[in-house]
Amino acid sequence: MTIQTSFQTGPVAHEGPEVRASAAGDIRRMQELIRGMAVTQMIAAACEVGLPDAVDDDGTSLTSLSGRLKVHAGVLTRLARALSSFGIFDVDADGGIRHNEASRLLRTTTAGPSLHWAARFWGMPGIWRSWGALSHCAGTGEEAFSHVNGQDFFSYMNGSPEEEALYQRYMASGYPGRYAAIADVLTVAPGERVIDVGGGTGSLARTILERNPDAHAVVYDQASVISALTGAPGDDRLSTRAGSFFDAVPTGGDIYILSWILHDWPDEKAESILRNCRKAMGAGARIVVVDRVLQESPKDCDPLDLVLDLQMLVLHGGRERTLDDFTRLLNAAGFSAPRILSARPEFSVIQARAV
Numbered sequence: 001m002t003i004q005t006s007f008q009t010g011p012v013a014h015e016g017p018e019v020r021a022s023a024a025g026d027i028r029r030m031q032e033l034i035r036g037m038a039v040t041q042m043i044a045a046a047c048e049v050g051l052p053d054a055v056d057d058d059g060t061s062l063t064s065l066s067g068r069l070k071v072h073a074g075v076l077t078r079l080a081r082a083l084s085s086f087g088i089f090d091v092d093a094d095g096g097i098r099h100n101e102a103s104r105l106l107r108t109t110t111a112g113p114s115l116h117w118a119a120r121f122w123g124m125p126g127i128w129r130s131w132g133a134l135s136h137c138a139g140t141g142e143e144a145f146s147h148v149n150g151q152d153f154f155s156y157m158n159g160s161p162e163e164e165a166l167y168q169r170y171m172a173s174g175y176p177g178r179y180a181a182i183a184d185v186l187t188v189a190p191g192e193r194v195i196d197v198g199g200g201t202g203s204l205a206r207t208i209l210e211r212n213p214d215a216h217a218v219v220y221d222q223a224s225v226i227s228a229l230t231g232a233p234g235d236d237r238l239s240t241r242a243g244s245f246f247d248a249v250p251t252g253g254d255i256y257i258l259s260w261i262l263h264d265w266p267d268e269k270a271e272s273i274l275r276n277c278r279k280a281m282g283a284g285a286r287i288v289v290v291d292r293v294l295q296e297s298p299k300d301c302d303p304l305d306l307v308l309d310l311q312m313l314v315l316h317g318g319r320e321r322t323l324d325d326f327t328r329l330l331n332a333a334g335f336s337a338p339r340i341l342s343a344r345p346e347f348s349v350i351q352a353r354a355v
């Protein structure tokens with residue numbers, strides 16, 4: 001029996017009557033998973049050349065698009081055709097291309113959620129090379145990023161403004177509604193000061209201020225990130241501070257937020273960030289950690305959370321953590337056991353008090 005799959009170019013190794021229909025399904029599934037790297041690059045390349053923004057809602061011819069985008073017409077057609085076979089864009093035999101619900105998510109100019117920056121981040125060279133060295137992590141227990149890129153992730157980003165900007169846009173857009181969902185579960189009393197430690201673009205701080213008109217916020221991040229925000233705050237309740245959370249954290253806050261910070265780091269570094277927050281805080285001040293909270297059993301975990309766990313390993317030597325892991329880290333740094341304010345697959349919000 002020959003197993004037919006759209007990828008197959010010759011007889012499969014297990015060809016024979018013993019191959020059951022269910023095995024054919026498994027083979028097909030494995031083939032698709034193994035080729036996942038190609039799909040990542042197909043999506044990233046389409047975004048990089050500007051295809052999603054260029055396609056009109058009424059449909060466009062790929063030949064005319066290739067002229068507008070200044071790309072090879074034949075390759076653009078093949079790329080679009082391959083993407084459409086995975087349900088991204090509708091492409092017809094005459095070379096016409098239209099958006100569908102999936103491809104619309106890849107536009108930069110959209111009133112709704114955009115995964116454009118996420119697609120480009122996952123496909124960009126430094127990230128791509130790092131995943132290619134996952135077996136280095138397995139062999140050493142260390143991150144792959146420095147091994148293949150010659151410097152750690154954040155130093156590399158500091159020296160590469162375009163990739164840094166792309167990374168920050170991914171952080172701010174990759175999980176639509178994240179900042180609003182965090183701000184919704186935070187209780188901020190009038191006059192309280194929120195310090196967003198590693199606050200990136202300041203989007204979370206702004207969202208918190210929108211919901212709490214009498215609050216103040218400070219975005220604290222590396223100098224290269226803060227200098228890119230110069231002139232951006234536009235609200236006298238919002239200020240910025242540059243520095244490293246491994247050296248110190250601004251004092252005087254009532255609420256310290258670590259949103260997608262701790263998962264970037266292995267335990268000893270995560271604890272050092274928490275200790276620096278604790279030093280800056282008065283007793284009773286709150287720390288709010290936003291990160292994925294893994295379930296103990298992999299069967300109960302969202303697969304994307306476990307991929308992100310490996311992404312943290314590959315890029316930073318970091319990890320996603322269970323609630324027990326967070327409790328241990330927080331206790332060691334001088335905080336109470338955390339309370340869960342909100343639990344979701346991509347990010348949970350947990351809060352503890354300085355003791």
Ligand SMILES: C[S@@+](CC[C@H](N)C(=O)[O-])C[C@H]1O[C@@H](n2cnc3c(N)ncnc32)[C@H](O)[C@@H]1O
Nearest residue numbers: 171198199200221222225243244245246259260
């Ligand atoms: C994963 S991003 C999270 C950004 C933001 N908090 C959010 O939730 O979207 C990690 C942030 O940590 C910042 N960061 C990395 N190393 C830092 C350091 N040593 N001191 C301060 N910020 C740092 C990065 O610049 C980046 O903005």
